[in-house]
Structure formats: structure tokens, C-alpha cells
Amino acid sequence: MKNLTDIGLAILRIAPSSLMLTHGIPKLQKMLGGDFAFANPLGIGEAPSLFLTVIGEVICPILIILGYKTRWAAVPAAITMFVAAFVVHASDPIDVKEKAFLYLFAFVAVIFTGPGSFSFDRK
Template identity: 65%
Template structure:
């Protein structure tokens, strides 16, 4: 049952993350680089990094390919969201970022389970 639980955690969390990443991905491919710059590296690089963390890596996590590595950009993105982008916001605003951070940290620590490409 542990592996089934990890599959559900991996897939459902990543699908939920994709709902945040898809609009950013569509913005990126439309060459609309208007985006926040929380790290001071520029709007376009910030958007690109957010797309990697919220769209590309969750796809890898869903299929279980290089899962532990794929969680790292997503975790970093959620750290930036929680502690920089929403630093002055009330907890209720930060809560989603914390939940995603917790979920993807658990996936990093325990791995993808046997229902993944990593285990094939």
C-alpha cells in the first residue's frame, strides 16, 4: 500500500502544481515575459525558472522519471513563493506554498515508489 500511496501523492500533487504552472508556461511560449522578479534576476529568467519548477518538473514527477531530482526545483520555487513573494502576506495566502513545499519534500525524502519509471 505504501507504493500506491506514493503514486497518489506524486501524481495528485503534481497535477495540482500543473494548474499553477500551465498559465506561466503559456505566457512563456507566447513571449509575454511580464512577471515578478523576486530574486532580482529579471522578469524573463524568473518566469523561466517558475515554469521549470511548476510545469516541467511536475511532469517528470508524475511519470516518476528522475523524481528526486525533479522535486528540487519545485521545492525551491515553493520556498521563494512562501518566504519571498508572499513574505508579508498573511498565513492563509502562504499556506498553499507551504503545503506544496511539504508534499514535494516528502517525495524527495522517500522517493517515487515502485510505480514509477525510476523503479523500472
């Protein structure tokens, strides 16, 4: 039974993080190409907003997939999705912000549960 729980935790960790990369990698490529035009939902500037989003949508998901510093890595990823759901898409209908909510809930679950046995954190 413990093995099934660890498999479930690995799926909870790896699947959403892998899907998150499909959103983050284009932003990373944009940033590496020198294009820093981006939304500024927190009023800190476009470049810092893009940089923080890349951390939350690329760097942290990679760490979560590996299960390295998992709980800590899930915090910026969750914050990024919180901003997406409650700031960027605040006035949008639920079907638009649903994706951000799903990622947010997955990352919050990872914060509470940890990575499970199939991770670098447990080795």
C-alpha cells in the same frame, strides 16, 4: 502492505504535481506567447524568473508524475515553492501562503521518500 505504501507514494507524487500544473501551464502559455512580464523576487530579472518558475511548476511536476528522475525533479519544484512562500508571499498572512507551504511539504516528502514502485525510476 508494500503495495499500499507504493500506492500512497504514487498519490503523494501525482496529486500535488497534477495540481501544480494548473498554476504552471498558464505561465508556460504566457511565456510561449512572448509575454515575459513576471515578478522578480530574487532580482535576476523577469524573464529568468518566469523561465525558472515554469521549470519548477511545469517541467518538474511532469517528471514527478511520471516518476522519472523523481527526487531530482522534486528539488526545483520545492525551491520554487520555497521562494513563493518565503519571498513572494513573505508579508502575506498564512492563509495566502498556505498553498505554497502545502506544495513545498509535498515536494520535500517526495525528495525524502522517492517515487515508489509505480514509476519509471523503479522500472
